[in-house]
Amino acid sequence: MKVYIIGCGYVGLVTGACLAKLGHEVCGVDVDKRKIEMLKQGKAPFYEPGVEELLRAGIRKGKLFFRHGIDEVINNYDLAIIAVGTPEREKDGGPDLFYVSQTAKEIAQHVTKKEFFVVGKSTVPIGTTRRIEEFLRSNNPNTKFHVGSNPETLREGSAVQDFMKPDRIIIGGGKGVCDILERLYEKIDCPKIVTDVESAELIKLVANFMLAQRISTANMVARICDCTSANIESVMHGVGLDGRIGPSFLQPGVGFGGSCFPKDVKNILKIAEHYYLPKRLFDSVIQTNEDQIGWIIRKIEKTAGLTLRNLTIAVWGLSFKPETDDTREAPSKKIIRQLLEEKARVKVFDPIANVKNEFGEKITHCTDMYEAVKGAEILLVVTEWDCFRDADLSKVKELMETPKIVDGRNIFDSKKVRSLGFKYKSVGRP
Numbered sequence: 535m536k537v538y539i540i541g542c543g544y545v546g547l548v549t550g551a552c553l554a555k556l557g558h559e560v561c562g563v564d565v566d567k568r569k570i571e572m573l574k575q576g577k578a579p580f581y582e583p584g585v586e587e588l589l590r591a592g593i594r595k596g597k598l599f600f601r602h603g604i605d606e607v608i609n610n611y612d613l614a615i616i617a618v619g620t621p622e623r624e625k626d627g628g629p630d631l632f633y634v635s636q637t638a639k640e641i642a643q644h645v646t647k648k649e650f651f652v653v654g655k656s657t658v659p660i661g662t663t664r665r666i667e668e669f670l671r672s673n674n675p676n677t678k679f680h681v682g683s684n685p686e687t688l689r690e691g692s693a694v695q696d697f698m699k700p701d702r703i704i705i706g707g708g709k710g711v712c713d714i715l716e717r718l719y720e721k722i723d724c725p726k727i728v729t730d731v732e733s734a735e736l737i738k739l740v741a742n743f744m745l746a747q748r749i750s751t752a753n754m755v756a757r758i759c760d761c762t763s764a765n766i767e768s769v770m771h772g773v774g775l776d777g778r779i780g781p782s783f784l785q786p787g788v789g790f791g792g793s794c795f796p797k798d799v800k801n802i803l804k805i806a807e808h809y810y811l812p813k814r815l816f817d818s819v820i821q822t823n824e825d826q827i828g829w830i831i832r833k834i835e836k837t838a839g840l841t842l843r844n845l846t847i848a849v850w851g852l853s854f855k856p857e858t859d860d861t862r863e864a865p866s867k868k869i870i871r872q873l874l875e876e877k878a879r880v881k882v883f884d885p886i887a888n889v890k891n892e893f894g895e896k897i898t899h900c901t902d903m904y905e906a907v908k909g910a911e912i913l914l915v916v917t918e919w920d921c922f923r924d925a926d927l928s929k930v931k932e933l934m935e936t937p938k939i940v941d942g943r944n945i946f947d948s949k950k951v952r953s954l955g956f957k958y959k960s961v962g963r964p
């Protein structure tokens with residue numbers, strides 16, 4: 535099948551590279567000229583394990599092409615997939631549909647075929663797919679448009695694996711859309727949920743909300759553990775073994791970040807608000823997540839002995855999770871901002887990500903994890919990269935001014951770290 539993918543970010547590029555691997559012919563387009571130039575040379579504009587290899591293989595086999603901007607070439611393709619961003623609107627936290635609307639305008643302008651299929655992968659509020667279809671039909675009456683919803687559920691850091699072996703594929707739309715998507719994904723062996731577009735849009739939002747809700751629950755329970763000396767690991771192990779609950783997404787920490795959970799929970803909250811439904815459930819998940827940063831800061835203060843003024847704090851990990859360089863809505867940035875407000879000196883290290891644009895000279899950007907801890911009074915672990923788990927803690931102790939660790943991801947064994955002479959605090963563990 536010939537597939538035209540609009541937007542070559544995390545979702546668009548992974549989708550394009552994986553579909554090319556499955557044998558489809560894919561053209562990826564993006565408004566970002568620099569991105570397109572990199573992609574044409576086989577370079578991924580972001581770090582995602584396995585993507586660059588697929589990208590190069592796709593180009594080499596003549597299955598994957600890139601173009602700058604939507605144009606008449608769209609007519610050479612059977613199906614267009616919309617994978618542009620739907621970031622949070624600054625004014626009210628709802629999703630900004632500017633890029634989606636722009637894409638719809640450009641599709642209407644360039645498609646000249648009698649019949650054309652468009653499918654949305656971007657995460658959107660309920661009703662968006664229907665409105666895109668109405669817009670395309672009324673702005674380009676010469677083409678019969680079929681528009682569907684195929685929300686994406688991949689995770690950054692394991693995106694290729696998630697795309698190729700998903701738990702399910704969600705397909706929303708009429709018969710034409712469903713048939714074409716069934717063919718597109720025929721080589722992927724998983725349940726295909728075929729439904730109407732509104733339900734497809736809602737499945738995506740509810741799934742992200744429920745995952746985020748589990749994390750907020752784990753973080754709230756971890757605070758109860760901190761107050762009572764119960765151990766979050768035993769608690770969540772015991773809870774997760776209940777087959778109705780399951781063990782995933784119950785890890786407490788510094789709160790959830792990334793470009794999706796925070797924005798998608800607000801997205802569903804806005805939908806409730808729109809229909810005058812109570813929004814407390816959604817609000818509490820967001821609020822608990824935001825409060826988690828304060829909880830971590832208080833842990834640092836307690837470890838330091840009240841004030842952070844003039845203390846040197848080493849931060850290990852900047853990306854919102856391991857195996858990605860994405861720092862969108864990363865807890866690290868919120869924590870660093872607060873540390874700076876309290877007049878601490880901050881040294882940071884991450885194996886891939888950086889926050890130079892955000893903080894510039896206000897903090898020290900280290901290129902080595904041991905350099906970051908040199909002279910530090912507290913080490914704070916924010917992202918659970920493997921290199922931190924494997925760190926030589928004796929060396930860390932020697933380099934630090936005072937041996938104190940606040941482990942925001944519970945990566946270390948408390949007993950072992952304390953036996954090395956560290957003052958050690960983690961999340962919800964005695």
Ligand code: NAD
Nearest residue numbers: 541542543544545564565566618619620633656657686690
């Ligand atoms: P992204 O910001 O990484 O990429 C979006 C791309 O679209 C950018 O490269 C941008 O230049 C391009 N673009 C914007 N307008 C365009 C236009 N008119 N024509 C062509 N290209 C255009 O975003 P992302 O993280 O890939 O997310 C895309 C969507 O998928 C969002 O709705 C997001 O919520 C959803 N989603 C993301 C993930 C994820 O892990 N990042 C997972 C599932 C779903």
Ligand code: UGA
Nearest residue numbers: 686687688689690749783784785787790791792794854855
């Ligand atoms: C999430 C979903 O898992 C994907 O299914 C979805 O497609 C995607 O959002 C999206 O819509 O964009 P992603 O944000 O890439 O994927 O990463 P996750 O692994 O879900 O982690 C999100 C955040 O939650 C991270 O900050 C992570 O550290 C945190 N988290 C995760 C916890 O704090 N505890 C956990 O137990 C799990």
